[in-house]
Amino acid sequence: MANFSKSNVPQFSVEVYQNEFLPEGGREVNGIITVTSTGGGTTGGVPLPGAAAGAAVVIMVDCSGSMDYPPTKMRNARDATAAAVDTLRDGTSFAVVAGTHVAKEVYPGNGRLAVADSRTRAQAKEALRRLSAGGGTAIGTWLRLADRLLGAADVDIRHGILLTDGRNEHESPEDLRAALEVCAGRFTCDARGVGTDWEVKEVTAIASALLGTADIVADPAGLAADFTRMMEDAMGKEVADVALRLWTPVGVEIQYVKQVAPTVADLTGRRTEAGPRAGDYPTGSWGDESRDYHVCVRVPEAGIGQEMLAARVSLILPDPSGGAPQTLSQGLVRAVWTDDMVASTSINPQVAHYTGQAELAQVIQQGLDARKSGDFDGATAKLGRAVQLASASGNEDTAKLLSKVVDVVDAATGTVRLKAKVAEADEMTLETRSTKTVRVKK
């Protein structure tokens, strides 16, 4: 019998923000679902007394030939990996993989994972010294190896950290996509691009498929700090494979399901059916954190005065032994038809805010694409709108990144001029971080 008294599983709470009032004939219902988990990871990475250390991490380091240009890149990558290894909690299973056009186990080898303690950490760092650059880049092979290693471990949390500095040139995009499909749901993975020779869309696609974060480390010197932070986050995760379950009544169409904070990620296409009229959307693993989701559904028309449940949102934790999944918490999205125009025309501030944040991410992407393809008028319009949205919603980080790509004439109206010269790193940073959102100002 499983031991359910283990208390380090976080408590999940679900809050729904919506305007449930619809006018006569109204059909679209929007809700922002705030999910907060507390109680997990509160020990700051220190193992809880008596709790099993249920995590395994594989670090994938790009060792392609380009890592030697400049040579500091390889050295920084080694140092960063060493720093990440130092951050491993005692008892965590781990392995280091060197990635080129093939994937090689650097430590501990033989298809196994090492268990972190002072001895294995020292051995791993010793092994890192032998890392050298040479070869191509085939990220799909790295992920498949990581999957094999992690799959052999008897743990709850499986996580990967992937570092690349170049394009995925030595396998077809289909190969990478196939590898991501195999790995999705089996482990989570953070992806980092170092330097400016990598493809933003490749790295963000890996992170989004594997429910991790993506970022740019333009200066290799910043790698160690970033790796330490990533590993700390990974060590803070307490519960894996949490799914957002959406139940909708007969006749209700799901328009979209998106994560909107801390980053925008469209989950609509990632639904797996879970019983009648219910579907699960993956959310990966959770520590002490809070995320927001935007659910939009179309309900059948009903008369004034009618009320219906438009969707029931719950968080589901699958039972590892194959039993019925555990419902962690749930919230209701409702629809009430009213002839009160004031009630039905007001937009919930949370919904309005995140609709703006999602548009912000989209117009940055479109603006940068237009700029690359030489459509400078289109780029100016889109990035101008982005500046306006970022300024209005108080997304200062994104506003700062935008100001390195465009000269802002007037943020309130979105009047901008494209900068004649833009550092590649600035453009890539903006593209990678375009999906970062801020929460509603309290």
Add this chain to the structure above:
Amino acid sequence: MSQNHQETALPRCPGCEEPLEQGDLFCGACGYDLSAAPAPAPDRPTVALVTPGQAPAAAAPSGVRHGGPDAADDFELAAPGAAAPDPRTAQEPVPAAAAGGKVCVACRAGRVDGDGYCENCGHAQPRERDHMEQELGAVAAVSDRGLRHHRNEDSFAVSTTALPDGSAAVVAIVCDGVSSASRPDEASAAAASTANECLLESLPRGTHPQQAMHEAIVAASESVNRLAQQAGQERDQHRHQNAPACTLVGAVVANGLLVVGWIGDSRVYWVPEDRSAAPARLTEDDSWAAQMVATGLMNEAEAYADERAHAITGWLGADAYELEPHTASFKPDRPGLVVVCTDGLWNYAESAAEMAAAVPEDAYRRPLHGAQVLVGHALDGGGHDNVTVALLPFTVSPQGAGSA
């Protein structure tokens, strides 16, 4: 008897949840054809409640097999194992409905979940307060959600008691929750029941009905104020701005006297039994329009045409400016009907003459039927608000007239 007492006591219409009576062929409220549903077996009337699921399930093997192992105790362990595949496959096509929950009134296919929504079509189920009726011999009241609001924020209380001299006293209280406040439905329910209890306590002690009415309104006000305090403890401070609030109108018929009391814009009308006599409105709204007219700033037509006309200037609730309960005492010289109602009704019969025309001829003798007809009048007019009306027939007793 005992095993059935709860559900069988109140068979309800599968269409609208209206309580049914033995032998009904159609639902009295929504016209649902009850013969379409399998006729309830006389010994197990609960079947009517869960028809779609129960009927197919009745023949399902599960019921039979559960009995089997019990009887054949030698094979207690073996039997469920052998039978296991069958009940599982047999039960799956008979989903939720068979699990004993109520069936949705909107789609009639899904079961109602713990939150009060259908597990199939998601529709909210009628709540107990959506339609309420009560009759107590000399007084009857009906309250309805109306056609445009999603819940009933009105409430009422009716009762009868005895004065110290043994003569009967009849009480009717009607409250209308203020929609712009939070939890108006709780406010109206608290106010109506508190005022009623207060009168039931003070009238038998011999308190003058007008004084008793005044005290009852003050007590009701305190009970509504307490709702705001409770909220303040559990919730954020900003909730206070929207303290629960409601109107109140009450009537007491006792000892040949008709006493009315009110706060807000719920009203009392007087409709004499002899329809040739003039009907009258007995209350003066605490509303913007009434105030404009009273102070002579506007004439009645102008004031009621203004969009602020119905904004009320007096109510029960923690954020009311100053509680000024209005009471009035009348000594009618002829029998008649006292109509106690919310604006959900009088919006469709504003003047006393219109109200008298809407009251059916026999309402004096059949107050419940009369109240139902009046609610129907409001629904026919559009039912834009919750509708609540209480009818108290006023009798002039020869004794009372003589002593007064």
